[in-house]
Amino acid sequence: MAKWIVCAAWPYLDGRPHLGTFMQLLSADVYARYLRLMGDEVVSVSGSDVHGTPIEVEALKSKTTPRDLAEKYHRQMVDFLNRFLVELDNYTQTESPVHVKFVQDFYTRLYENGFVYSKKIWQLYCERDRMFLPDRFVEGTCPYCGKEGARGDQCDNCGRLLEPLDLVSPKCVICGLPPVTKESEHWFFDLPRLSERLKRYIQDSVEFPENARNFSLTWLKEGLKPRTLTRDNRWGIPAPFPGSEGKTIYVWMEAVLGYLSAVKELGQKRNDDGLFERFWKDASTKSVYFIGKDNIPFHTIILPGLLMASEEKYVLPTQVSSTEFILFEGKKFSKSKGIGVWLEDAVKVGEPEYWRFALMYFRPESRDSNFSWVEFERAVNSEMNDVLGNFIHRVLTFVKRFFELTVPDPGELDDDSKALLRVLAESWQRYTSDMNSFAIKDAVRDALDLARRGNEYVSSREPWEKIRKNDVASAAQTVYVGVQLVHTLSLMIYPFLPRSSLKVWETLGLNGDPVSGGAGGGGTAAIRPGHKILPPSPLFTKVKVGGTG
Numbered sequence: 001m002a003k004w005i006v007c008a009a010w011p012y013l014d015g016r017p018h019l020g021t022f023m024q025l026l027s028a029d030v031y032a033r034y035l036r037l038m039g040d041e042v043v044s045v046s047g048s049d050v051h052g053t054p055i056e057v058e059a060l061k062s063k064t065t066p067r068d069l070a071e072k073y074h075r076q077m078v079d080f081l082n083r084f085l086v087e088l089d090n091y092t093q094t095e096s097p098v099h100v101k102f103v104q105d106f107y108t109r110l111y112e113n114g115f116v117y118s119k120k121i122w123q124l125y126c127e128r129d130r131m132f133l134p135d136r137f138v139e140g141t142c143p144y145c146g147k148e149g150a151r152g153d154q155c156d157n158c159g160r161l162l163e164p165l166d167l168v169s170p171k172c173v174i175c176g177l178p179p180v181t182k183e184s185e186h187w188f189f190d191l192p193r194l195s196e197r198l199k200r201y202i203q204d205s206v207e208f209p210e211n212a213r214n215f216s217l218t219w220l221k222e223g224l225k226p227r228t229l230t231r232d233n234r235w236g237i238p239a240p241f242p243g244s245e246g247k248t249i250y251v252w253m254e255a256v257l258g259y260l261s262a263v264k265e266l267g268q269k270r271n272d273d274g275l276f277e278r279f280w281k282d283a284s285t286k287s288v289y290f291i292g293k294d295n296i297p298f299h300t301i302i303l304p305g306l307l308m309a310s311e312e313k314y315v316l317p318t319q320v321s322s323t324e325f326i327l328f329e330g331k332k333f334s335k336s337k338g339i340g341v342w343l344e345d346a347v348k349v350g351e352p353e354y355w356r357f358a359l360m361y362f363r364p365e366s367r368d369s370n371f372s373w374v375e376f377e378r379a380v381n382s383e384m385n386d387v388l389g390n391f392i393h394r395v396l397t398f399v400k401r402f403f404e405l406t407v408p409d410p411g412e413l414d415d416d417s418k419a420l421l422r423v424l425a426e427s428w429q430r431y432t433s434d435m436n437s438f439a440i441k442d443a444v445r446d447a448l449d450l451a452r453r454g455n456e457y458v459s460s461r462e463p464w465e466k467i468r469k470n471d472v473a474s475a476a477q478t479v480y481v482g483v484q485l486v487h488t489l490s491l492m493i494y495p496f497l498p499r500s501s502l503k504v505w506e507t508l509g510l511n512g513d514p515v516s517g518g519a520g521g522g523g524t525a526a527i528r529p530g531h532k533i534l535p536p537s538p539l540f541t542k543v544k545v546g547g548t549g
């Protein structure tokens with residue numbers, strides 16, 4: 001039994017979460033469920049990243065406070081997670097008092113350990129509003145493409161990342177006046193000092209996917225740069241360094257510590273004082289981070305660097321599972337351009353559980369994957385419903401109709417049946433091996449393939465015909481073998497379709513649920529002849545999305 005910390009990248013909330021935002025949270029939930037199924041000890045965490053300028057600027061424009069706005073978005077997200085059956089052990093937010101204290105203590109320690117220094121830099125300052133203007137507080141003309149209205153952190157037109165001082169004719173977004181440049185002191189994390197240790201760590205991290213390792217080694221080869229720790233924002237965690245009054249910790253550098261603070265908070269919620277140390281400070285604990293590909297170096301270099309600099313013996317990331325982009329009808333999801341599927345619309349089309357299936361079916365693991373309404377409909381109707389749901393319902397209905405809800409005695413297995421039971425064992429092995437290597441998308445297909453083989457077996461043996469011709473023995477064997485597949489399928493689909501999995505489990509007349517029942521019987525003929533099942537009902541219904549897209 002292994003011990004795991006399962007982490008999903010903290011989504012930055014600025015209203016209307018879309019499916020792309022949701023991918024990492026769902027992946028973490030699916031994976032945590034899989035690990036529990038296999039008997040591992042798991043804590044799964046994430047939370048809303050609510051600090052920083054986008055929310056601060058939006059609050060200013062909509063005449064509310066950043067705190068109220070953040071709280072609203074956070075509640076909205078929590079509501080979506082519940083509806084999509086995403087049950088992380090702790091989904092918290094960066095305004096949590098536990099997180100705030102953790103971040104301040106953490107950076108105080110880094111300062112004491114000599115990894116934090118300060119330096120004066122030039123920044124834009126609005127004399128009317130009497131404040132420094134970090135990233136989104138300033139807009140102007142993009143120096144690269146000449147487009148007006150580029151923000152201080154990025155130009156939406158050409159996509160380039162910007163610094164406020166890069167902008168041509170900058171303007172304060174609050175009052176519209178041109179700012180002045182003024183010196184401001186800022187604090188930095190001395191990442192370059194850890195270059196050698198980080199290099200050894202990346203080289204030793206043989207479990208990292210190839211792209212993450214190469215990407216990180218390239219970063220190291222190009223030379224690490226100190227990372228800014230502070231911002232002149234008001235909406236954030238006050239920086240704890242001597243002389244840093246009025247500054248806050250840069251959102252990126254505090255949200256990334258949420259993986260730790262959320263476990264600490266979980267321990268408090270559960271009245272388990274030792275939980276945090278048991279997971280975060282035990283060298284045998286494994287950890288996995290579900291992130292977008294643009295976040296790789298943050299999790300393979302900056303987070304490990306921070307953990308090393310704390311000298312607290314925290315466990316470093318053992319695995320990152322990064323995804324490529326999910327495209328919508330061939331285009332990149334974009335909130336500003338209104339391209340994509342929003343969770344609020346998704347829940348109107350089909351059960352939230354169906355989205356869990358479809359998103360993992362389309363999970364962009366090795367290349368960008370395209371999402372379209374037509375493809376969604378096909379995955380749900382032709383794969384989940386017609387292959388998986390149909391096979392399970394067929395077999396259970398045979399048990400009811402021909403054998404009075406009792407799993408029949410198969411007698412001596414013929415070659416066909418033996419072959420299918422071998423397929424069952426191999427299929428379970430492939431499934432666990434895919435899941436163990438974070439190939440979640442392949443694992444979904446393993447379950448579908450097994451159901452497809454089951455359907456072929458049943459169709460070719462026509463148990464209903466055999467019953468009609470009084471060949472009960474043949475029908476009994478077909479149904480018995482079919483039931484064994486249904487049992488393993490109920491385990492395989494548990495991470496993706498937890499509610500349906502439980503329904504199959506209960507219809508099979510089994511106690512508890514797939515997790516408490518243990519996955520030990522996966523891939524084997526675990527259901528004995530004579531076992532009673534309950535009357536089945538269809539597992540899924542078809543969706544119709546015509547007109548939605």
Ligand SMILES: [Zn+2]
Nearest residue numbers: 142145155158
């Ligand atoms: Zn531009």
Ligand SMILES: [Zn+2]
Nearest residue numbers: 126129172175
């Ligand atoms: Zn101003």
